[in-house]
Every structure is written in C-alpha cells, then in structure tokens.
Amino acid sequence: MLDYTFTEEQEKFRKLIRDFALTELAPKASYYDKNAEFPYEQLQKMIQLRKKLGYGKENTLDLISLGIGVEEVGRADFNCTLLFLYAFGTLKYFFKDASEEVKQKYPEFFYSGEQIVGLCMTEPKSGGSDIGSLTTTAIPDGDDYIINGVKTSITNMTATDMFYIFAKTPVKEGLWGITGFLVDAESPGLSMKVYDDLGNRGNPRGTLTLNNVRVPKENMIGQLHRGLTSILNYLNINKAFIGLMCLGAAQQSLDETIEYVKNREAYNLPIAMFEGVSFPIVEAATFIEAARLLCYKVLWLEEKGLRNAKEGAMVKWWVPKLCSDIIWDCIVLHGHIGYSTELPLEKRFRDVLGWQIGDATPQIQKLIVAREIFGKEFDLTRYTRRLKRENTKT
Ligand SMILES: Cc1cc2nc3c(=O)[nH]c(=O)nc-3n(C[C@H](O)[C@H](O)[C@H](O)COP(=O)(O)OP(=O)(O)OC[C@H]3O[C@@H](n4cnc5c(N)ncnc54)[C@H](O)[C@@H]3O)c2cc1C
Known part of the structure; x- marks a missing residue:
C-alpha cells in the first residue's frame, strides 16, 4: 500500500527537533560561520538531547527519523547537520562492516557521537x-x-x-x-x-x-582489499541525508521569504500580489515537495532492503543544486537586504553550494543514473578501463 504519511512518533520528533534547532542552534550559526569554528557546544547539546530522548547504543533511530532530524537541523544551522547525524547514531550505519574486535576496542566511538x-x-x-x-x-x-x-x-x-x-x-x-x-x-x-x-x-x-x-x-x-564496498552503501544513504539537510535550509529560506513578501510593499501593494514574486515561490514549493519525496524514498528503499543506487544518485545531482537555486531566488526576493549578512540567507546559500561537490559531483551522479538507464555496456569509464587492461596485456 502506498502511504505518504509519517508516523505520529516521527511527526512529534520533527516538531521537537525543529523547536530545538531554531531555539538552541540557529542563534549561534553565524558565530561559527564567521569564526570558522567547530561547534563543540552545539554538538554537546545534541548529544544531551539524544540521551534525554532515550536513544543510545541499544536503541538507535531509524533512517527515516534521522532524515527528519537532519532536515530540521538544516533549517537552523548547517554547521550542525552532519554532527546531528553523528550525535544520533549514524556511525552505526557508516561502519556497518566494522568487526566486533574494533567495536570493542573503541566501545563509545560507533554510537556516542562524542568522537568525530x-x-x-x-x-x-x-x-x-x-x-x-x-x-x-x-x-x-x-x-x-x-x-x-x-x-x-x-x-x-x-x-x-x-x-x-x-x-x-x-x-x-x-x-x-x-x-x-x-x-x-x-x-x-x-x-x-x-x-x-x-x-x-x-x-x-x-x-x-x-x-x-x-x-x-x-x-x-570491512574486508581486506574490498574497503570500498563497505563505504559505498553508506554514501548512498548519505545522499538522501545531504538532500534533506539542503531541503531544510531551502524550506526555511522559503518560509521566511513568504512572510517577507506578504509584508513588503511596492506600488502601494504587498509584493506577494505580483506574479513575478509569487510564481518563483510556487515553483520552489513544488520542487521542494517533489525533492523531499525522492529523498525519503531512498531511505525507505534502504529500510526495505531494496536497491536505491539510482534514486540516491538522482537526489545527489539534483537536490543540492535545486536548493542553492531556491535560496538564491529567496535572496533576490528580499532585495538588497537579502544580499547582506543581516539575514541568514547568504550563509545558507554558501553552505548548500558546497554539497553540489561534497560526496561526489553532479556529473558523476549522472553517470550512475545513466548506467542504470542504459546498462553497464554504455558506461564510458568502464569501457576505457577495459581498453587499458587489454592494451596492457598485449
Ligand atoms: C563541502 C565538501 C565536503 C567534502 N568532504 C569530504 C570528506 O569529508 N572526505 C573526502 O574524502 N572528500 C570530501 N570532499 C571532496 C569531494 O568528495 C570531492 O571534491 C568530489 O568527489 C570531487 O572530486 P575532486 O574534487 O577530486 O574533483 P575531480 O574528480 O578532479 O573532478 C573535477 C571536475 O571534473 C568532473 N569530472 C571528473 N570525471 C568526470 C567524468 N568522467 N565525466 C564528467 N565529469 C567528470 C567532476 O564532476 C568535477 O566537476 C568534500 C568536498 C566538499 C566541497
């Protein structure tokens, strides 16, 4: 059965993380940005919150809830998004293939979020x-x-x-x-x-x-000589997390822009009444809705144990670019003040931009999708590697 709803517990978790992120994390976002300082204090707050909610080594969050959390933290402070994932136990997935020996050697590392x-x-x-x-x-x-x-x-x-x-x-x-x-x-x-x-x-x-x-x-x-297979699965899930943290930043920017254009006047009218202002907002709201569904689909497929390489790559080439475009539109709709550091928009724009490159570029992601669509025999990189191997033999 197709069901687009989150559980009651997940909705509660979303509200809780949103309130926490906007009250505890957002006020210091610009401080860490200006000083290029790692947000230790915020990491501790997230670890305390995780403990208070009763999550830990024996009781880790499911992937969808991790996605919800990182989306909400993305609204408040991008510096804290990856740290939220660590604080709430994502290393369990990251190091899925770690041996019992190494887990016992570093008992806290894989679960606590205390170590980076x-x-x-x-x-x-x-x-x-x-x-x-x-x-x-x-x-x-x-x-x-x-x-x-x-x-x-x-x-x-x-x-x-x-x-x-x-x-x-x-x-x-x-x-x-x-x-x-x-x-x-x-x-x-x-x-x-x-x-x-x-x-x-x-x-x-x-x-x-x-x-x-x-x-x-x-x-x-993981296994000797086969280390990449251990990480590639997590990197695919991470594409959904990256998409969701970018969407959190884009959604918050859009929410702020909607309020702004309802109150800002030009020609004696709220600028929201002009289609040149409302249509980009409508388009952004539509794209965000579609992109969120794709991100959660990647996590849902993962939880069901189904293949998600194509969907993960679709998210990674599309969503960070989409979100930087949306935040850029929000800056323009704010006029001159959007371009200043008075508002958090320009910081969000700079932060989201980096994730077009981080964890693989759009070009590489499109190659993955193309391979899924056309088949491996149309993969140029595999083809050239094979030619190289054949040439070395002769
Ligand atoms: C914010 C951020 C965080 C990051 N965090 C990490 C991290 O924690 N750990 C880590 O190891 N790395 C990290 N990276 C690095 C990132 O994963 C790499 O930058 C990325 O994979 C691209 O590799 P490269 O920079 O070497 O570019 P290159 O591989 O040199 O590529 C240069 C350009 O050529 C294009 N290109 C290459 N091959 C092809 C092809 N076959 N077809 C078409 N175009 C092609 C690429 O798309 C790119 O535009 C991070 C990067 C950023 C920006």
Missing part, C-alpha cells in the same frame, strides 16, 4: 571522482600496516578524533586492492593543513599527510 570521524577518500592528485585511482598505500608490517600518502578535503578536519582512511593494499605483484582503516588522530606521522572555505565554515575542511603512520591490523574496516 574524518572520512579520507579524496586525494590532491586523484581519488576524488575516480576513487579507484587513489595512490595512498598501506603496506603490511608484522601486526600492523604502514600508511603513506596525502588525503584532502576532509570535513571537520580540526575536530577529527578518528580518520577513516582508504588506501591501496598489495594483493600480488602489480595488483592492488583498496582497504579502509581507522586511524587515531593522535598517531605519530600525521600532519594537517586547513582550508579557508566559502561555506560550511563550522566544519573546517583540510588536508592530511600520512608519513609512515603505523596502524594495527584490527583497525581494518
């Missing part, structure tokens, strides 16, 4: 869109691996407690796999550089250099 994870996939020379071509290596040495390389664009770099690093591991002569490792941020051999970003400034991104970093074998996440 830095995802290390992208590299300065490769490994962004073409993740398979990364060059960081992890070479076995007794009970450890020795990691060397450079990772870049790591979100929440300055606050990271554990880096989740993907590195090439030797299979046999000339053949490499890719394996994931959990690396303590205190490990000797790590050095960092931080970027001064356009948006998401409360989650500073940076570059991590690994120079002979020793990591014990038990810190491996």
Whole structure:
C-alpha cells in the first residue's frame, strides 16, 4: 500500500527537533560561520538531547527519523547537520562492516557521537571522482600496516578524533586492492593543513599527510582489499541525508521569504500580489515537495532492503543544486537586504553550494543514473578501463 504519511512518533520528533534547532542552534550559526569554528557546544547539546530522548547504543533511530532530524537541523544551522547525524547514531550505519574486535576496542566511538570521524577518500592528485585511482598505500608490517600518502578535503578536519582512511593494499605483484582503516588522530606521522572555505565554515575542511603512520591490523574496516564496498552503501544513504539537510535550509529560506513578501510593499501593494514574486515561490514549493519525496524514498528503499543506487544518485545531482537555486531566488526576493549578512540567507546559500561537490559531483551522479538507464555496456569509464587492461596485456 502506498502511504505518504509519517508516523505520529516521527511527526512529534520533527516538531521537537525543529523547536530545538531554531531555539538552541540557529542563534549561534553565524558565530561559527564567521569564526570558522567547530561547534563543540552545539554538538554537546545534541548529544544531551539524544540521551534525554532515550536513544543510545541499544536503541538507535531509524533512517527515516534521522532524515527528519537532519532536515530540521538544516533549517537552523548547517554547521550542525552532519554532527546531528553523528550525535544520533549514524556511525552505526557508516561502519556497518566494522568487526566486533574494533567495536570493542573503541566501545563509545560507533554510537556516542562524542568522537568525530574524518572520512579520507579524496586525494590532491586523484581519488576524488575516480576513487579507484587513489595512490595512498598501506603496506603490511608484522601486526600492523604502514600508511603513506596525502588525503584532502576532509570535513571537520580540526575536530577529527578518528580518520577513516582508504588506501591501496598489495594483493600480488602489480595488483592492488583498496582497504579502509581507522586511524587515531593522535598517531605519530600525521600532519594537517586547513582550508579557508566559502561555506560550511563550522566544519573546517583540510588536508592530511600520512608519513609512515603505523596502524594495527584490527583497525581494518570491512574486508581486506574490498574497503570500498563497505563505504559505498553508506554514501548512498548519505545522499538522501545531504538532500534533506539542503531541503531544510531551502524550506526555511522559503518560509521566511513568504512572510517577507506578504509584508513588503511596492506600488502601494504587498509584493506577494505580483506574479513575478509569487510564481518563483510556487515553483520552489513544488520542487521542494517533489525533492523531499525522492529523498525519503531512498531511505525507505534502504529500510526495505531494496536497491536505491539510482534514486540516491538522482537526489545527489539534483537536490543540492535545486536548493542553492531556491535560496538564491529567496535572496533576490528580499532585495538588497537579502544580499547582506543581516539575514541568514547568504550563509545558507554558501553552505548548500558546497554539497553540489561534497560526496561526489553532479556529473558523476549522472553517470550512475545513466548506467542504470542504459546498462553497464554504455558506461564510458568502464569501457576505457577495459581498453587499458587489454592494451596492457598485449
Ligand atoms: C563541502 C565538501 C565536503 C567534502 N568532504 C569530504 C570528506 O569529508 N572526505 C573526502 O574524502 N572528500 C570530501 N570532499 C571532496 C569531494 O568528495 C570531492 O571534491 C568530489 O568527489 C570531487 O572530486 P575532486 O574534487 O577530486 O574533483 P575531480 O574528480 O578532479 O573532478 C573535477 C571536475 O571534473 C568532473 N569530472 C571528473 N570525471 C568526470 C567524468 N568522467 N565525466 C564528467 N565529469 C567528470 C567532476 O564532476 C568535477 O566537476 C568534500 C568536498 C566538499 C566541497
């Protein structure tokens, strides 16, 4: 049966998180943005709220409710969206393939949200869109691996407690796999550089250099040489979370704009009466409605154990772009004041913009959708890889 409703409990949760986010998180959003400071205080508030609501290791939130929460936090402070997910137990999904050994070694890490994870996939020379071509290596040495390389664009770099690093591991002569490792941020051999970003400034991104970093074998996440399969499933769910946090920011901007245009007058009339003002608002409301349904469908498919790669990629290429366009329209409908830092619109615009790139670009997502529509035999990247392999053999 098709049913577009949320449960009563989920609706209550939405209201609770919205009230919390708008009263507790929103007032300091611009402070963290201006100072490019990680919002530790806000993270603690979210962890306290989670504990108060009775969620923890044994009782984690379902995916749809995590989506609802991140959407509501997106209305208030984009700096806190990913942290909400950590605080409310998303690492359980993120590290679904972690062994019991590693879970026991770091008992709080996977559930508490107290410790921050830095995802290390992208590299300065490769490994962004073409993740398979990364060059960081992890070479076995007794009970450890020795990691060397450079990772870049790591979100929440300055606050990271554990880096989740993907590195090439030797299979046999000339053949490499890719394996994931959990690396303590205190490990000797790590050095960092931080970027001064356009948006998401409360989650500073940076570059991590690994120079002979020793990591014990038990810190491996998922299977040896098959680390990407562990993370790709979460990245697909994360596309829905990214879509929803962008939609939260767009919806809040739209709500504020609707109030503004009802009260602002031009030619002795509220500007809401002019179709040039009301129609972009109608279009935005329509697109937001459709985009939300697609995001929740990704999470719903995941909960049902059904394939959702196509829907996830559709969300990721479309929704962050849609939301930056909507927020931009809201800025224009506010006239000169929308362009200033007096209002939160310009910050939301900068924040949402980053997620067109973060966790893979629209072009790469469209390639995924195209593969689903046309079939793998029409995938240019697979085709060129096959040609390269054949040429190496001859
Ligand atoms: C806000 C933000 C947060 C991020 N957080 C993280 C993080 O925590 N951890 C992490 O590892 N990374 C993170 N990233 C990095 C992000 O995942 C990469 O930037 C992204 O995957 C693109 O990789 P790249 O920057 O290396 O670009 P490239 O791969 O060099 O691509 C450059 C351009 O070429 C295009 N392109 C490449 N190949 C193709 C193709 N086959 N067809 C068409 N176009 C193509 C791309 O779409 C892009 O426009 C973050 C980025 C941002 C902006």
